[in-house]
Amino acid sequence: MPYPGHVPSAYPGALPPPVNYPPPPRRRRLLVGGLGALVVVLAIALVVSIVMATKRGDAGPPALSNASATTAIQGYLDALTKGDDETVARNNSCGFYDVVTDRETDMTLAKLGSDAFRRQYEKATVATIDKIVTWSQYQYQVLFTMRATPAGRSQGSVQRQGIAQLLVQDGTILVCSYLPRNTGQF
Structure with a gap:
């Protein structure tokens, strides 16, 4: 053994x-290069078609x-x-009114809401x-100011803010909810 611990x-x-x-054969390099070029061309075509679709006017309803x-x-x-x-x-059913079969609850809530508003x-x-x-593109929340004549008082008009949630559906704007902004002292 010439070296200790050496395995022959x-x-x-x-x-x-x-x-x-x-x-490697030249055909394989051409195939890989051709597939790479095809992928690049398809990616460019996809981007161009997306850009053209968005510019075509498919943006939905106007703001x-x-x-x-x-x-x-x-x-x-x-x-x-007017009650x-x-x-x-x-409005409060927010697009479901025509397909709801039992409107009793909707009408009760509407009556309570309009009665409370008329008392105010x-x-x-x-x-x-x-x-x-x-x-x-279909839903909005709107802060607005209204000029209101208080019920049963002859003090003139007051200004109050309110928040309305609106839904645009089939060319109609529905007021899904209305909340008055509290102006009282705490």
Whole structure:
């Protein structure tokens, strides 16, 4: 044993030089390059089609304007003031009114809401739209100021803020909920 701890090799002497392997066939390189180019072309086509689809006018309904929000909220306030419970219930059901089979609960809640509003105000008019917060292309939350005549008092009109949640559906703007902003002292 020439070296201590050395294990003898099964091959006597030095190893032969490494063998040069032939290069991969040219067809395989062309196939890989062609597939890479195809993937790039498909990615570009996908991006272009997405950009063209968004520019084509598929953006959905137009954004809610101050004028359309004022009209919708004023219609709802008028329904509350006149005791038009069906209009109040149609708005409050937020698009489900025509497909609900039992409307008794909806009508009861509408009556309670309009009765409470009439006990508070004789008349209410939307004065300004203070802010519109967009939740989606169909849903909005609107802070508005209304000029209202208190019920049973001759002190003139007061200004109160309210928040309305609006839904745009089938070209109609529904007031799904209305909450008065509290102006009382705490």
